[in-house]
Amino acid sequence: MMENTSYIELSRKAVQNNFDYLREIIGDRVTISHVVKGNAYGHGINTYVPLAVELGAKHFSTFDAHEAHQVYNAVNGDATLMVMGMIDNEELEWAIEHQIEFFIFDIDRLKKAISAARKMKTQARVHIELETGMNRTGFEKDQMAEVIKIIKANAEVLFIKGICTHYAGAESYANFFRVKDQFQRFKKGVKRLEKNDIQAEALHAACSAAAVRFPKSRLDMVRIGIMQYGFWPSTETYIEKVKPTQILGEDPLQRVISWKSRVMNIKHVKQGEYVGYGTSYLATSDIKVATVPVGYGHGFSRSLSNTGRALVREVRVPVIGTVNMNMMLLDVSQVDNTEKGDEVVLIGNQGEMSISVSSFSDYSDQLNYELLTRLPHDIPRYIVE
Template sequence: MTSVSINRVEIDLSALRENYRALRTMAGHDVAMMAIVKAEAYGHGLVEVAQTLYDEGVRAFGVAEAWEGVRLRDAGISGEILVFLGAGDAGFEDVVHFNLTPVVYDTASLAILSALSGKMQTPIGVHLKVDSGMGRIGIMPEEVLGFVEEIKGFPGIFLKGVLSHFPVADESSSERTFQQTQTFGRVVDDLRMAGYEGEAIHIANSAALIRYPQAHFNMVRPGISLYGCYPSREKEYLEALELKPVMSFKTAVQQVKTVPEGHGISYGHTFITRRPTQLAVLPVGYNNGYLRKLSNRAHVLVKGRRAPIIGRVCMNVCMIDVTDIGGVVPRDEVVLMGRQGDENITAHEIAEWMETIDYEVLCLFGNLNRREYRG
């Protein structure tokens, strides 16, 4: 029998399905939906999430790199798989062989893809990335028509979609998002006047899907919302629909002991006990994505009650104060993220302790720990 870590993230596929259905209803059935499953589906498991959503009717998936798309094809996922970072030096042949759809933004990539199209006798559809305000990958709006004409000069390549990306759709002020939607809309109008009627026109992420229906065009790209986190804590988002967290993070108590008043805890003795303290040692540390930033800040759940992290989080362990809980013994379940009894610790709360965003919390916990699936 192979030994496994007691630390685990639990992935609730029923919650994933419910989130998808809620977002599907919100977007409307005349708008296509591309599920974003890059970064191991935000730590939830690339193949398992894609298979679940495919069974729900999703036929378009977004990944960052070609190798992720290959994994989906190997798992039997059909439909469109969009590669946001393009083919990349190592992925051109995979794009063609596995019928992936690369995002394009330069003629050098088009030349390589065109040559492979001829060699493998396979037409290649591409999505053109427009930088409508993100300041990241993509071509500028005023260059789009010229670039589309250049695409026509590469045999075997055809324009299948046009996309862009919002940088601030999750902010309370809507002015910049409104302006960016207009900019992208003008690009789309210009392309249509030039004869392009693309299959996929998309800019809406989770935030825009929920709050900006005018940005839906004919496809939306939910990511974080599929996994039960809101793109913003603004009232408009929280009241728009109910999302259920898909991931929880659990471990078990390793040791329980009592230390006297004035006892230093962990490296640097950043916590000194002010009373005789019953502490529990947990086999979780920054090796598991439970960052040092959580030292003397975070709480966990034991026996349905909150227990604070005391002292510095170490590579493989951290300590909690269970003095006021009582009855804690080794092997008791500990919830680092998720629900236990009437208490709940969310990814958002942990993100605030870490001074980061929910996305990073999910990726850290989900990609650095064993996954178990239910539902």
Template sequence: MLHTSRLEISTAAYQKNITFIRSLIGPKPTISAVVKGNAYGHGIAQLVSIAEKTGIRHFSTFSSDEAREVFASARDTSEIMIMGMLHLAELADLIKKGIQFYAFDLQRLEAASNISKELGIKAQVHIEVETGFNRTGFEWEERKTVLEMLRQNVPFLELKGLCTHFAGAESAQNHSRIQEQIRRFEDFSEYFRRNGIAFERRHAACSAATLLFPETRLDLVRIGIAGYGFWPTRETFEMVKAELSVENPNPLRRLLTWKTEVMSFKKIKSGSFVGYGKGFKASKDMSLAIIPVGYAHGYGRNLSNIGKVLISGEFCPVIGMVNMNAIAVDISKLSGITLGEEVVLIGNQGDNEITVASFAETSDLINYEMLTRLPSQIPRIIVD
């Protein structure tokens, strides 16, 4: 089936990103590829395939449905870890499949222990502790109860990890808070160690913490946005920039290129309105190309009269309102454009580039939001 657009996902770019991250963290910490949010919009199946080619054998998801997608695509030797949502009713199946999961409350920990005992198969759990993010994790006051539950259920649990999550490591304004979280995590680690509970791995670092806080790299790092070629924030890049080489001042490479094609043409006279309403009025005669992508495909309405696409290597501005399924762009300065000609919405064409950040005013979340809003129906194609 043919589609109105496609996403090309670069294997070579991912390899470069992982090579750079490995050069920072050294050979020891396991790299877990975070594939939540449909692999940040890149496609879980596609990302798993690419990541395994680079030697990645650990994948982190938010939910059980994502974990099942990884399970369907990954090699038998790859580990899968659920960091968030699962239903207790599916614990038995997850345990049978060897899928790991966080335990961050007593109900889940108790259920996992009981089901493992019934099955005769150890549940592979990561104990998440609360250090200041205040979302999920066992509180310091619960440590004795958790300790006793772990002691009582040692035969039924495989303690794959002790973990936590940092509250905004990508921003300098949060760094005192992160330092306090690091101290609290060490308190938990020491408490369990002193009481004879050993974990296979300790892990806390997301992309930003991996880049900015070497002491958080521990036994495993959970690499999300950086693996896809984006700095967590511009501020993160500025803090890391001094340590980067002059020869390679921006070592992260974007994996994703979004392409479509010219659907039709339209010539309009000066004074004509374009599209719905009166959002654009031509000040001169113009030639337009109609592109079959709109807000239903993730090309937001906020790009009306602001967005740009690349055709023949040249920037062409969006004219009028972004519709559900189409946009109009000004090609008055171009010649020889034909039906079906390639249009780049994100990526390079010729000497020019359209970045994800250019889709809206820069904000801490624009990369994450834009990527994860790309509909899963758009085909993801792996390229070299």
């Protein structure tokens, strides 16, 4: 059996910890929808979703129908699924047949969903998305009269599971007033629908940041993405929520993911020699260099050239030279007895040392979200305790 050049571990203990912490914050009344778009933020839908179900998750959100199909197969239909973004008109019948819920934010999708539901002689489970200031997707205020008319005329084939919106940056103080205004617009939109006898089973608007920062925005359901995996939406969110109540440096969330590889080769480079492609790194002394078979083709960004870090034998070592498509080079001069085959930790812990995903944003311009979702689907994922 051929092995991949790296592998990912998901911690069951960390997932349980994060679920418990989120439930403690959000309370028992509010439904948590676990957002698993972007291949479960790089954690792997096929590995993460069954684990989440095992630990109590009952509702999942995806961006598109392809992801929903993956989740459906992963849970054998034993969870509620909601598509927040892309679903082609020809995919609507599959969604309706399998009771997959989906956002409706334009007239075309609304009409096509009604036609598909009539053809199949059943109800489409839909969430009506309102435009409140994000200016991305959602029905505009001046479209609502037509939307209301169409929904009322076809009420027998539409199950209004939700009315929803999405906040434009709840993780940042800079967007405070914009988000507050969005909440007010959303409430007005909901009232207008309710006055026209269009009731939803659930109102929802909050992502991870809004759920922890604005309790009133939790409504009936929250859509939790990054926090379930052990990451805060922003430093601001972490400081506001954690620092007043926790010991300095103590984080109530635990990182679920670890990314590991191994040393492929050891080479000794003399002072004055360049290392790797081009002339970006010059050895200023005799050094020992370890080659690791992971590069930007595996999701380790080229922007981490000469700035990234990894762990070898519990020592944090620097990435030197340009990150290649399939390889990177580490200066392991300070590591005793480094050998071919030694474990290399790119994300995660090794002994008392750690490399966090957030540290990558310190070394490059990548966000947590970006690095995680760039991790290739074919890297093996394993569950560990």
